[in-house]
Amino acid sequence: MGKHHVRIYRELPRAELVGVADTDGSVAELAASHDTPFHQDYRELLAQKPELVSIAVPTSLHREVALAALDAGCHLLIEKPISDTLDSATAIIDSAKERELKVFVGHVERFNPAVIALKDVITSGKLGEVHSISNLRVGAYNRRIFDTGIILDLGSHDIDLISYLYGRKAESVFALGAARVHDYEDHAAISLKFAESAAGYIELSWLSPYKVRKMFVVGTEHFGLVDLIQQSLIIYDGKDWVDTGLVQREEPLKLELASLVDAVLNDRPPEVSGEDSLYTIQVALAAIESYVKGEAVHFPEHSAAPAYPAALNANDHK
Ligand SMILES: NC(=O)c1ccc[n+]([C@@H]2O[C@H](COP(=O)([O-])OP(=O)(O)OC[C@H]3O[C@@H](n4cnc5c(N)ncnc54)[C@H](O)[C@@H]3O)[C@@H](O)[C@H]2O)c1
Numbered sequence: 001m002g003k004h005h006v007r008i009y010r011e012l013p014r015a016e017l018v019g020v021a022d023t024d025g026s027v028a029e030l031a032a033s034h035d036t037p038f039h040q041d042y043r044e045l046l047a048q049k050p051e052l053v054s055i056a057v058p059t060s061l062h063r064e065v066a067l068a069a070l071d072a073g074c075h076l077l078i079e080k081p082i083s084d085t086l087d088s089a090t091a092i093i094d095s096a097k098e099r100e101l102k103v104f105v106g107h108v109e110r111f112n113p114a115v116i117a118l119k120d121v122i123t124s125g126k127l128g129e130v131h132s133i134s135n136l137r138v139g140a141y142n143r144r145i146f147d148t149g150i151i152l153d154l155g156s157h158d159i160d161l162i163s164y165l166y167g168r169k170a171e172s173v174f175a176l177g178a179a180r181v182h183d184y185e186d187h188a189a190i191s192l193k194f195a196e197s198a199a200g201y202i203e204l205s206w207l208s209p210y211k212v213r214k215m216f217v218v219g220t221e222h223f224g225l226v227d228l229i230q231q232s233l234i235i236y237d238g239k240d241w242v243d244t245g246l247v248q249r250e251e252p253l254k255l256e257l258a259s260l261v262d263a264v265l266n267d268r269p270p271e272v273s274g275e276d277s278l279y280t281i282q283v284a285l286a287a288i289e290s291y292v293k294g295e296a297v298h299f300p301e302h303s304a305a306p307a308y309p310a311a312l313n314a315n316d317h318k
Contacts (some may be wrong), residue, residue, distance in 0.1 A: 002056035046072035063088035082277035103274035111255040117246035127219025141206035150185030162200035177291035
């Protein structure tokens with residue numbers, strides 16, 4: 001993931017790439033190809049006090065690198081999920097607050113133009129009342145992912161997306177999951193219950209030879225279908241499938257990094273904050289607990305349906 005950050009920072013007119021760090025020395029070639037200094041120890045890079053640091057190390061190392069970068073006075077983009085434990089995520093958020101630094105979390109699907117269009121369509125009421133959103137995210141397992149199961153790794157995208165589209169937090173979760181080819185769960189099915197009987201369903205698998213990233217949205221008036229890979233949104237209006245024509249295709253990571261550079265330069269709040277990602281891992285970890293125990297996990301504190309995302313209110317978007 002880090003190599004994509006490097007490429008895009010080089011392309012963004014309002015960002016200047018000041019260096020790349022990786023314990024793997026072969027990444028020096030990547031740095032050279034982008035004409036930027038390489039460090040095998042990230043602390044050398046932090047010593048230069050960059051304004052903003054992207055952290056794309058394995059999830060279990062986010063805490064160590066994030067706390068060091070905050071100590072060096074840097075705003076952060078941490079790849080999703082923010083961390084693999086609530087304790088680490090909270091430590092990162094608290095440290096950033098103490099230092100008045102921003103934490104952005106790379107829930108990149110939020111910047112997928114098909115999701116942006118879907119949010120508009122749902123908010124405008126075109127689908128009617130939405131009471132079910134189902135996400136299908138399957139594909140082959142990549143051995144590179146060694147430190148988390150599929151619920152934290154991929155499910156965090158869908159927990160975030162579904163909660164964002166409903167504009168509220170889940171009240172309970174029930175999940176099935178098991179491991180066949182990985183040390184942690186590599187396939188799972190998650191059910192989320194929201195206020196007013198709205199539901200979220202997430203099917204995840206690393207056992208599929210075929211890659212699918214789709215969202216099915218059931219509204220009382222229309223049915224929406226998003227293909228996150230193709231960046232398409234079509235709607236069944238009761239008679240025909242209609243292309244909304246609302247999707248302006250663009251690389252989601254480019255939109256994400258442009259948005260965060262803008263937020264740093266203009267002192268705006270993050271589109272996806274540390275608190276938002278803390279919520280997603282809270283639900284993801286509860287889903288893991290649910291499949292292990294075979295019972296639902298309830299979040300009584302979410303029953304008051306606080307707005308989601310947590311960091312923004314309507315005025316922040318104006
Ligand atoms: N937003 C997304 O869609 C998305 C997609 C893929 C990965 N990710 C996230 O990005 C993060 C990295 O995933 P990846 O697939 O790129 O993993 P990866 O294994 O391909 O890359 C991780 C890199 O970190 C380096 N590294 C390890 N320890 C380090 C240290 N102490 N200091 C500096 N570098 C170190 C490794 O050498 C490697 O080059 C994970 O948190 C993952 O969840 C997000």
